[in-house]
Amino acid sequence: MSHPTTLLLHGAGVGAWVWHAVAERMATPALALDVPCRHADASPAQCARDLVAELDRRGVGEVVIVAHSLAGVLMPALAAQLGARLRHGVYLAAVVPPPGGAYVDALGRVERTLLRLLFRFNRDGLKPGPAMIRKELCEDLDETTAARVVSAYAAEFPGLYLTPVAAAPTQVTSTYLRLLRDRSLPPSRQDAMIARLRHARVRELDAGHLAMLSAPAQVAALLTGIAVGCGSERAAA
Template sequence: MPTTGDLGFVLIPGAGLGTWLWDPVVPHLEGPGLPVPIPGRGVSTAERRALTLGAAADEIAGAARTWEPERLVLVGHSLGGVLVPEVARRLSDRVAGLAFVGALVPGEDERGFDLQTPFQQMFIRLLGLVRPRGAKPPASALRKELCNDLDEATTASVVEHFEPVPEAPRLYRDRVTWAGVPDVPRRYVQLLRDQSVPPERQARMAAAIEAEMVTLDTGHLPMLSRPADLAAILNEVAGD
């Protein structure tokens, strides 16, 4: 494995989730971790609506460019997977591997929206009509989709810290291109008890991008339920 400082991990959380999600994982990585928030928070409604997928990727790539490690593994969780190929295109000379954790991963010219469940699509459409600033899903929905394998204290923390979604509608609706994405190892971590992104859909997405698929017997947030096991999988990505 590369020595610490040579390889770093850029960690992108899913919708509504903050950089705190990765805190339990970072100590187990064989290199420094850079958790980055999904862009679109803390800005006006007009700015959120105007934020493109490309502009969001520019923001994340900009943060990574000023970071010390020479080689980067890009890790996307849930909606964060939509951003990974776009960020990889912008950092092609430094990217050593791509990893997806229970992630939405569009193929060429696909959208993240197309990979969501019908209920999730309906929720996003409804928010666009009645809550243009976004909204926090009901606690019952968060518990069911995100926390089905977490203890009560961890579940309560997730519900408390979950932020209004969508951060920016175009993160779901802009089409992704893989043109210019470097030819580096790709690994998809399929979550067998995921209630947010169905495991069978995860398998199809992994196959579509020709990623190696490994499994964890967890719900949607293995960073909180099995952080050391997840880190071990991520540590192997650039060494494939």
């Protein structure tokens, strides 16, 4: 039985490297790609086109997409471009903007205003300080891993934060992986994201925002199960 490839997309500041421990533990095909968003002209639609082009270049057919955090804004464009090739969408503590809204529109009023101002005055990219990175992203990481996250964290540009996107796709099944120890996107805020997904299955992990680093075995097991389920559905059809 063949299984779709699980495409692993990272969130803000980090890169495909955060997924390596998950990918190597999965029993189904997995591919982690860098989201091409760190330049002034980036947009969700352009990032999606570049990612699909890379999948095509590699000869990847059907996929399960796992979008972590900021990468949630890419799901509508990826679904539109992939069509039937997208078998399942997984939102790992991901932001799901309201229909026609941007990432910032999923935040509170004060946060929205502050983020827009910060991007206005940081044209060369925006990056939080080490203390904030540790507080929000590294709560359950060992010191070596936390230090790597801090040192590797890259500045982000406004495209994925401020560009409106379509509503979350409803033509494919989806799962939301809710992280119980997340300080960057707390569980109560994750619940607001889940409410924007139609009939999404919800699974929980007792982990912080970078669960792929703190609990790679658990994340890999969950994602393998989803991919296997997609393969079984195809065989039954």
